[in-house]
Amino acid sequence: MKFPSKVLEEAVNAISSLPGIGKKTALRMVLHLVQEESNKAEKISEALIKLKSEIRQCKHCHMLADNDICNICITQSRNNGILCIVETIRDVMAIEDTSQFNGRYHILGGVISPIDGIGPDQLNIDSLIARVNTDEIKEIIMAVSPTIEGDTTIYYLSKKLKDFNIKISTIARGVAFGGDLEYADEFTLGKSINARMPYYAH
């Protein structure tokens, strides 16, 4: 791609450094910003600078926050006895969007994956143990990816937590709502048969 202008090229290169954005998409965005008149470029620019300078990580759960403690940890009405362990910020947002969980969260920051060089030390496990020691947690829900690495992480954590009197559960795995049995992989389908649930008519 030949650029007619140096500043255009720099802007396209900067935007295309974002994940999932190629040069052509970046060019479309940049030309849109050049041509529109409502100061979108300035707004994006300001929002990004503000983001990087002001955003913090919650001291308790490692969620993104505007202050030292995140909105979820600071909410008094939530159930302190139940802790949901997830991999990422987006997992917390996804679970919050379901409105099905009213406990606390703890973000691991990933799962144990020797191939990617991620061992327990790279995850927020020490802070989890510290919370288990101080908070009165009765149940921990492991809401990590249904993968080998996720299972390894659950196993590792369950060993670490075995001396505490805490019930450990995992989120249900099975055929997704609206999914088609025919297209479910055999492992998932097998698990969903083994973990079958009693049916109650509404």
Add this chain to the structure above:
Amino acid sequence: MKFPSKVLEEAVNAISSLPGIGKKTALRMVLHLVQEESNKAEKISEALIKLKSEIRQCKHCHMLADNDICNICITQSRNNGILCIVETIRDVMAIEDTSQFNGRYHILGGVISPIDGIGPDQLNIDSLIARVNTDEIKEIIMAVSPTIEGDTTIYYLSKKLKDFNIKISTIARGVAFGGDLEYADEFTLGKSINARMPYYAH
């Protein structure tokens, strides 16, 4: 989507104002920027500010430029006798990427489209006529979209230019390279048969 942080929400909203970017994609980008450490957010921010403050429009051809005259117009070695009329900046970049054209360009800024409220007055036609009056142009290539609006624009321009001794041509229309006859629309296929070309063995 519930956001854990106000600055995060503002950044996602700003990014998702770009064309083709939804909230989920914007969130993925913003979280990427929060987590990476090479100052990408600052670089994007600077590049956008620089873009908006420094970019100009070429006085001759309306291309984006770093100066008053764009890189193409300033190049002495190009053929002044042949002018290629296009709709947008991206069209110029696309033709330049082919390396098949060594003349000058003129960007109309669109095509005549009464439905969208775009008449000849909204296009860069006055500056085109001014160039035709002063520059020694022998041929004009109409490289606009092969649509009704494009054809209308070509017709309008050809009327405007009829008193000048200039050869007017349009880019060839036909079945695209690698395209399948079966899937070409009948209008295109009909045109490509009417405009058939003599074949020379290489």
